[in-house]
Amino acid sequence: MRLKSKIFRLTFLTFLAVGLVTGCATKQTDIIRLPVGFVPNIQFAPLYVAIEKGFYRDAGLQVEMDYNMETDSVALVGAGELQFAVVSGEQVLLGRAQGLPVTYVLDWYQKFPVGVVSLVNRNIKNPADLRGKKVGIPGLYGASYIGFKALLNAGGLQESDLTLDSIGFTQAEALADGLEDAAVVYITNEPTKLRAEGFDVDVIAVSDYLSLVANGLITNEKMISEKPDVVRAMVAATLKGIDYAMQHPDQAFTISEKYVENLASLTPEEKDVQRQVLSASIELWKAERPGYSDPQAWQNMHDLLLQMKLLSKPLDLNGAFSNSFLP
DSSP states (O other): OHHHHHHHHHHHHHHHHHHHHHHHHTOOOEEEEEEOSSSSOGGGHHHHHHHHTTHHHHTTEEEEEEOOOHHHHHHHHHTTSOSOEEEEHHHHHHHHHTTOOEEEEEEOOSSOOEEEEEEGGGOOOSGGGGTTOEEEESOSSHHHHHHHHHHHHHTTOOGGGSEEEEOTTOHHHHHHTTSOSEEEEETTTHHHHHHHTTOOEEEEEGGGTOOOOOEEEEEEHHHHHHOHHHHHHHHHHHHHHHHHHHHOHHHHHHHHTTTSTTSTTSOHHHHHHHHHHHHHHHHHHOOSSTBOOOHHHHHHHHHHHHHTTSSSSOOOGGGTBOOTTOO
C-alpha cells in the first residue's frame, strides 16, 4: 500500500507539473493590429524596438504594424474594430465631435513636430516674417495645417497675408528650387534633408509658440472599461520601446532596418541623414513624465480647432485623454 501511495503521488505531481507548463505555454496572447498613419519610417523605431526586444510579447501582446490613413484609424478604433492606433491629438477631438468614443492614453511626442522651414537667405526668423511670402504646405488638412494656423496666430497673421500653396510632400525640393519662400514640414525630416544637401535653413517650430497635443496612442472606451489590463500593458510596453530607443539609438536604427524598406541598403551618407532624423525625433520624445498628457495642451488644441471652425461647438475634454494607464 505504501508503494502504491508513492507511485500515485509521483504520478499526480508529474501530471500537475505538465499541466502547469502547458498552461503557461498556452497563455492567451492579445493580437494587436496597430495603425500608425504613415509609411514605414525611422520615426517608428520605438515600436519596432518594442516588437523585436519582446516588450510587447512579455506583456502578453502580439503587435503587428499597419500603415493606414490616420482618419481611418480613428474611425476603426472608435467603432471597436481596432483596439489601438497612433494618431495626433487633433484627430481625437475631431473624432469625438463625431461621436467616436476614442481616448488618448499615451502622449508619445511631447513636442508638436510641425514647423516652417526656409532657406537662411529668405530671412524668415519668426511667424510674423511670413507676411507676403509664398509658403508650401502638403495640404489644408491634418497636423501640418493645424500647426501652421497656430504659427499664423502667433505672428498675428491671416492666411490672406501670404500665399499658401498645396504642394504635397515636395517641400524640400520646392525650397531648393526656389519655388517657395518657406514650407510647412515635420521638423525632424525636411530640415535634416536640406542641411545634408548643403543648405543653411531656419526652422520655426510650433512648440516654441504653443503647446499642442501631438502623436500618441489611442484606444476606445470599451477597451478601457472591459480590458483595462490590456490597455495598461500596451501603454507600458510602448513606453519601454520609446525609452530603449532613446537610450540606444544605434541599436534602434539597426532594428528598424528590418522594418523600413530600403533602409539597410542606403549609402553611408543616406544612412547618416536617417540617423539624424532619428536623433531629431528623440528630442521631441523627451519628457519629465513619459507618456503624460498635459491638460493645457489639450485645451490649446481644442481652442484652436474651434477658432478654425473644425469644431462646431465646445467639447468636454474629460473623456478625450487619460493619464491613468501610465506605469
